Amino acid sequence: MAAKPALKPKLASVDELMFTTQEERDDMLREKIVDIALTDIDPFPDHPYQVRIDEEMRELVESVKQHGVLTPAIARRTEDGRYELVSGHRRKAASELAGISTLPVIVREMDRDTAIVLMVTSNMQREQVLPSEKAKAYRMRLDAMKRQGERTDLTSVPVEQKLIGTVSRDLLAEQSGESPSQIQRYIRLTELIPEILQMVDDNKMALRPAVELSYLKEDEQRVLFDTMELELASPSHAQATKLRKFSQDERLNPDVIASILQEQKPNQVEHFKMPRDKLSRYFDKGTPVAKIEETIIKALELYRKRERNRAHER
Secondary structure, three states: OOOOOOOOOOOOOHHHHOOOOHHHHHHHHOOOEEEEEHHHEEOOOOOOOOOOOOHHHHHHHHHHHHHOOOOOEEEEEOOOOOEEEEEOHHHHHHHHHOOOOEEEEEEOOOOHHHHHHHHHHHHOOOOOOOHHHHHHHHHHHHHHHHHOOOOOOOOOOOOOOOOOOHHHHHHHHHHHOOOHHHHHHHHHHHHOOHHHHHHHHOOOOOHHHHHHHOOOOHHHHHHHHHHHHHHOOOOOHHHHHHHHHHHHOOOOOHHHHHHHHOOOOOOOOOOOOOOHHHOHHHOOOOOOHHHHHHHHHHHHHHHHHHHHHHHHHO
16 A cells, blocks of 8 residues: 655745734735825826816815815826826815825726726716717727727717617616717717817807717818808708718818808898997886897887888878
């Protein structure tokens, strides 16, 4: 009968040699909130959300002054030993404005694409998100998913012709509350030149015509923008669709653009304007505009009636 091999002595692990307990080792693996100097924290590259100094920010600054930052930010450590902010850009800005030098941060190990997904997701529930912010955020989110091996064929097809891949569609629809087709529209906005995209943010152009214009070449968009400024007009959805069709047929030029913008829109009504100071002697100060209009119409009706009577007397 063969002799049993001698049992090898159990070697102590590095942790055991350091005299740490299992509880202590588990604690080392847990995420902790640490205070990090603001000067050691960098913003997320190409962060799509603006940090606006508005009334909401001023209220946040006052809250930080009185109570500190109540919800920790999330950051990841970069290769150079600094910290890249994933969530908490407004809290960081508020801390700077409040004169506080550190920020409570959860340092989380994650790669860039995972960080992008978290960054976009954490900002989706903000009350005020500009169309340009949504456009860039959705684009970044789906590009990251593509690198992670998921379908993101949103920007290569015309709107309404193809649905988003199953995973991205369900995930974005659930998290953002947007429909798949609406997400497609926002992503198309990333193809606009900055000047036209700013018009969308400023509510000077609706989303649907802007999407149609996103299919124009860059030089065509620039000519269009210059023409819009000259004509003091922006295209309706129907006009934008016509501009896109001319572009696809290689027939869009400055003359065509001007001609389309000069077309009267179905709901377009010509307005007659008169300086208010010319009317001030006929109305008491503070008279509502609606009352002024009503009085002028009645006066014109009386004038027209009188002129007709004079014509009949001749």
